[in-house]
Amino acid sequence: MNIISDRLREIFELLLEAYGPQHWWPAESPLEVLVGAVLNQNTNWQGVEKAMASLKRHNLLNPHKLQAMPTEDLARLIKPAGYYNLKARRLKNLIEFVTETYSGDLEIMKQAKTGRLRKELLAVNGVGPETADSILLYALQKAVFVVDTYTYRVMSRHGLVGEEVSYDELQELFTQHLPLEMKLFNEYHALLVRVGKLHCQRKPRCKGCPLEPLLT
């Protein structure tokens, strides 16, 4: 257990030293993070930013306005994020859940227990573990580790998990071997995304990667 904790710490320190704090999530409000978590599915951040700007221009970053809006109109506004018809439906599902269960108030939502919130979010059609955990960590500031493709690549390529690892097992690698701290999980995930984009791509570019010294 200590060897794994030490290795996870080492990875974090090397990435932080190389890249510095990532200041995630670049959003103005928890609702923006929640909306961004859906828009961000299978796309790049530039597309998300354009879609978000379009929602802001129309003064729509409000749960009640979003809920009242016809899905087709919402789809048109978020077109730059890609898969816009699907994402508009997913966003409507999520907003409906937030308005009906928490009166559209993310501050009230924050008061609920993490386990309950995760279960509720996963029950929303179109919300998978990565989206649910991004909302929990970045919008609701819960100590939940977000797992994505980059997490998988870095951890499996450094021998910390096997290739067949599940989402939950990969998440447990962090939650069982690191302190349950929201700020640490926020920064760690952001740093893994950074190294994943710059180096740990489908074909790894290990030369010059901050984690190259850890390869055996």
Ligand code: SF4
């Ligand atoms: S690119 Fe290479 S050194 Fe960098 S994280 Fe991936 S496997 Fe490790």
